[in-house]
Amino acid sequence: MERLSYSRIESITKRIIVPPISKSIREQIINQADNRCEYCRSSSRLTGIPLVIDHIVPTSLMGSNEIDNLCAACYRCNEFKGAKITSNDPVTNEFILLFNPRKEKWSDHFSWANGGTHIIGITATGRATVLSLRLNNENIVQARAIWIGLNWHPPEN
Numbered sequence: 001m002e003r004l005s006y007s008r009i010e011s012i013t014k015r016i017i018v019p020p021i022s023k024s025i026r027e028q029i030i031n032q033a034d035n036r037c038e039y040c041r042s043s044s045r046l047t048g049i050p051l052v053i054d055h056i057v058p059t060s061l062m063g064s065n066e067i068d069n070l071c072a073a074c075y076r077c078n079e080f081k082g083a084k085i086t087s088n089d090p091v092t093n094e095f096i097l098l099f100n101p102r103k104e105k106w107s108d109h110f111s112w113a114n115g116g117t118h119i120i121g122i123t124a125t126g127r128a129t130v131l132s133l134r135l136n137n138e139n140i141v142q143a144r145a146i147w148i149g150l151n152w153h154p155p156e157n
């Protein structure tokens with residue numbers, strides 16, 4: 001009898017429980033987002049790195065593959081978000097639901113600062129998301145400074 005490795009079992013299980021997201025849904029979400037990460041707003045046209053589809057509520061927490069649970073995210077935001085749906089607001093230290101790009105408007109929770117190099121959270125949700133997803137990590141701040149110099153950033157909407 002074949003002995004299955006843990007990763008093989010995990011990949012089989014995932015295929016049974018979570019059907020893959022179709023190419024057309026993937027394209028629809030990324031087009032609607034104008035090729036921008038819906039958390040940090042970085043354009044894949046500037047980073048050169050294709051966006052991934054983020055489950056707003058992760059499949060490990062029974063989040064669905066329905067379009068209202070999916071958004072476009074850069075690889076980095078998706079990695080930092082991981083399986084989290086909440087994080088602490090650094091001001092009140094309360095645990096807050098992270099920003100939901102399908103239900104909430106980016107500009108209601110975030111604002112650009114320092115000419116666009118930094119994102120500031122203007123609500124508890126915004127602050128918790130900035131911190132949790134490291135929206136001002138050193139690498140992206142350096143990239144934004146270059147994009148600003150070329151008038152490619154920040155995005156208008």
Ligand SMILES: [Zn+2]
Nearest residue numbers: 037040074077
């Ligand atoms: Zn991002």
